[in-house]
Amino acid sequence: MFDNLSNRLSHTLRNISGIGRLTEKNIKDSLREIRIALLEADVALPVVRDFVNHVKASALGQQVNKSLTPGQEFLKLVRAELVNAMGDENNALNLSTQPPAVVLMAGLQGVGKTTSVCKLGKYLHEKQKKKVLVVSADIYRPAAIKQLEILAKTVGVDFFPSNTSQKPIDIVNQALNQAKIKFYDVLLVDTAGRRHVDNTMMAEIVAIHAAIRPIETLFLVDAMTGQDAANIAKAFNQALPLTGVILTKVDGDARGGAALSIRHITGKPIKFIGVGEKTDALEPFYPDRLAGRILGMGDVLSLIEDIEAKIDRTQTEKLVNKLKKSDNFSLTDFLYQIQQLRNMGGMASIMSKLPSVGQLTDNVKPQINDKALMHMEAIINSMTTKERINPEIIKASRKRRIAVGSGVQVQDVNHLLKQFDDMQRMIKKMKKGGMMSMMRNMKNMMPGRSPRNE
Numbered sequence: 129m130f131d132n133l134s135n136r137l138s139h140t141l142r143n144i145s146g147i148g149r150l151t152e153k154n155i156k157d158s159l160r161e162i163r164i165a166l167l168e169a170d171v172a173l174p175v176v177r178d179f180v181n182h183v184k185a186s187a188l189g190q191q192v193n194k195s196l197t198p199g200q201e202f203l204k205l206v207r208a209e210l211v212n213a214m215g216d217e218n219n220a221l222n223l224s225t226q227p228p229a230v231v232l233m234a235g236l237q238g239v240g241k242t243t244s245v246c247k248l249g250k251y252l253h254e255k256q257k258k259k260v261l262v263v264s265a266d267i268y269r270p271a272a273i274k275q276l277e278i279l280a281k282t283v284g285v286d287f288f289p290s291n292t293s294q295k296p297i298d299i300v301n302q303a304l305n306q307a308k309i310k311f312y313d314v315l316l317v318d319t320a321g322r323r324h325v326d327n328t329m330m331a332e333i334v335a336i337h338a339a340i341r342p343i344e345t346l347f348l349v350d351a352m353t354g355q356d357a358a359n360i361a362k363a364f365n366q367a368l369p370l371t372g373v374i375l376t377k378v379d380g381d382a383r384g385g386a387a388l389s390i391r392h393i394t395g396k397p398i399k400f401i402g403v404g405e406k407t408d409a410l411e412p413f414y415p416d417r418l419a420g421r422i423l424g425m426g427d428v429l430s431l432i433e434d435i436e437a438k439i440d441r442t443q444t445e446k447l448v449n450k451l452k453k454s455d456n457f458s459l460t461d462f463l464y465q466i467q468q469l470r471n472m473g474g475m476a477s478i479m480s481k482l483p484s485v486g487q488l489t490d491n492v493k494p495q496i497n498d499k500a501l502m503h504m505e506a507i508i509n510s511m512t513t514k515e516r517i518n519p520e521i522i523k524a525s526r527k528r529r530i531a532v533g534s535g536v537q538v539q540d541v542n543h544l545l546k547q548f549d550d551m552q553r554m555i556k557k558m559k560k561g562g563m564m565s566m567m568r569n570m571k572n573m574m575p576g577r578s579p580r581n582e
Contacts, residue, residue, distance in 0.1 A: 133169040134422045137162065141203050141423065155187045155202070162206065170385030172358055175213055175392045183209050207419050213388050214415035219372060219397035221252075225343045228261070228307035228315045232340065233374075234333055234364060235348035237269070237321035240376040242276050244348055244402060245318045247410035248374075250283035251400075258313040263288040263303035265296040265336060266320040276318055283407050286312070296320070296332060300340050317342070330367045337368055344371045346399065349386065351375045357386035358393035365394050375413070376402035387418065457552050459516040463508040466501055506534035507544050519545055 140161040159180050166176045186205045223229040231248070235241050245262055252258040262280050266272040273290055280287035288303040300317055307315040317340065319333055337345060347370050349357040361373060373390055378401045391397060398413040508516065510533035515522050522530070527541045534541075 133165055137165050137206070137423055140165065141206060152188065155184065158202070159184055159187075166388070169388070172385070172389035172393055175389050178392070179209050179213055179388075182212070203423070207423055210388070210419035210422060211415045213392060214418060215391045215397045215413075216415060218412055218414045219399050220412065221399060222344055222371065223256075223258070223314060228304070228312045229344070230304065230307075230315045230317065230340050230342040231344040231346060232317045232319065232333075232337060232342040233346055233348055234319055234368060234370075235321055236350075236360065239321065239348050239350045240402060241321055241348050242266075242272060242318055243279060243405075243407075244374055244376055244400075244410065245276065245316050246279035246283050246285070247402065247407055248400065249280065249285040249314075249316055250407050251410055252314055253283070253285050259311070260285040260314045260316060261288055261303065261307045261310070261312040262286070262316045262318065263299060264290055264318045265299045266318060267292045267294065267296060267299075268320050272318075272320075279407070296336055297339055300336050304340050315340075334367055345369060346372050346374050347396070348374045348376055349390070351378045351386045351401075353386060358389040361390055361394045361396065365396065370394070370396050372397050372399035374398075374400045374402065374410075379403045379409070459508050459511065459519055459548060462548050462551060463505060463516075466505050466508075469501060503534070503536050503540055504544050504547075507531075507536060507541055510534040519548060 140158055162183070163176055163180050166179060167173075171179075183202075183205050187202055221231070233241050233245055233248075242264070249260045249262050253260050262276060262285055264273045264276040267290075273292070277287045277289070288306055290299040290303075296319070303317070304315060306312075317336070319336060320329065345368055347361050347364050347368075349361055351357065353360070357375075361370070364370060373394070373396055375386055375390070375398055378387070387398065387401075398415075400410050401413050401418075403409045403411055507530060510530045511522070515526065515530075522541075522545065527538050531538045531541050
C-alpha cells in the first residue's frame with residue numbers, strides 16, 4: 129500500500145531526522161524531495177502546494193527552532209500535515225436516525241461497489257450488531273443482482289430480491305418498505321455504475337436519492353485512479369449530496385494520490401478503505417494510522433485489532449495448553465500458524481503495520497512474501513497424517529512425492545522442514561527460559577521467507 133510514496137518519503141525524512149540543526153537550506157532541500165514524492169504519487173497539485181507551504185511555515189518558525197531534536201520535530205510536522213490532508217480524524221458512518229438507516233452507494237463501473245456493499249454489510253452486522261438488508265438497483269449489468277445475492281448469503285446479511293424488468297425507483301421503494309416492516313437497522317442500496325459520468329446515470333441516481341432520502345450517500349472510487357478519483361468524486365458531489373467516500377483497492381495502490389487528494393478536492397471524508405478481496409477486507413479510515421504507515425512508523429493499533437478480530441482464540445488456547453504439557457508441536461500445528469497469518473492478510477499486511485519496516489534493506493524485503501506462505505501450506509497439505517506427526521520419516525522419496533503434489537521443488541520441502549525443526553527447538557528453549565537465544569534466532573524461523581532469496 130502506497131509503497132512508492134512511503135519509500136520516497138521515508139528515505140527523505142531519515143536523512144533529515146538525525147540532523148541536529150535545521151537550516152533554511154536543508155529544509156528547502158527536504159521539501160523539494162517531498163514535493164517530488166507527492167507529485168510522483170499523483171497527488172493533486174493544490175494539495176501538494178498547500179502541504180509543502182504548511183510544513184515550510186512551521187519548520188522555519190519557532191516551533192522547530194526551539195526543539196531539542198529539530199530533525200525529529202520536522203518528521204512530526206510532515207506526519208501532522210499528512211493527517212491534515214487526509215482528514216484529521218476518523219469519520220464514522222452516521223446511522224443516527226429512525227431505523228432503517230438508508231445508505232446509498234454510488235460510483236463508476238468496476239470500482240467494486242457490489243463487493244463493497246457486502247463488505248460494509250458484514251462490518252455493520254459483526255462489528256456493530258446491526259440487522260442489515262441489502263438491495264441492488266443495478267438493472268443494467270449482467271448478473272449484478274445475482275452477484276449481490278450470493279455475496280450477501282456469504283457474509284450473513286439479508287438480501288431483498290429484484291430483477292432487471294423492474295425500474296430502479298420501484299426496487300428501492302419496495303426494499304425500503306420491507307426494511308421498515310421487518311425492523312431492519314440498516315438498508316444498503318447498490319446502484320448501477322457507468323464507465324464515465326453521464327447525464328442519464330446522474331438523473332437516475334438523483335431520483336433514487338430523492339425517493340429514499342438516505343442518511344449516508346457514499347461515493348466509491350478506485351484508489352488506483354490517483355488524483356482523477358478526487359475529480360470524479362467532485363463531479364458526483366455536484367449532483368448528489370455526498371456524505372463520504374469509500375476508497376477501494378487501496379492494497380494495490382503504490383502511489384497514494386487518491387487518499388491524499390480526495391478530502392481536499394471534495395471536502396468529503398474518507399470513511400472506509402478496501403484493503404483486499406476478502407469479505408472482511410474493509411477498514412474504517414484513520415488518517416493518523418495511515419500517515420504512520422506511509423512514513424514507516426507502523427500502525428500497531430490496527431494490527432492489534434486484526435489479531436483480536438481474526439485469530440481463533442479457542443484454537444490458540446488449545447495449542448498453548450498442549451505445548452505447556454509437552455513439546456509435541458506437530459506440522460499440523462505449524463500449518464495452523466501459517467493459516468492464522470494468512471487470515472490476518474498475510475505477511476505483507478502484517479509487516480506494513482509494524483514500525484521501521486520501510487528501513488529494511490532491499491535484499492530482505494523480497495524474503496517476506498505471501499507466496500512463500502502459500503507454498504508452505506501446500507507442502508504440508510500434501511503430506512500424510514503420519515508424516516505430519518513424524519516428520520523424521522520424510523526421506524528422499526517422500527520429499528519428491530510431496531514436492532510434486534504441492535507444485536514446488538524438493539529444496540522448498542527441505543526448507544520448510546528446517547523451519548519446522550527450528551520452531552520446535554525454539555519452543556523447547558522458551559520452556560527452558562532461553563528467551564534471548566530464541567530472539568537471536570527468530571529471523572531464521574519467520575514463516576514466509578523464501579529459500580530462493582537466501
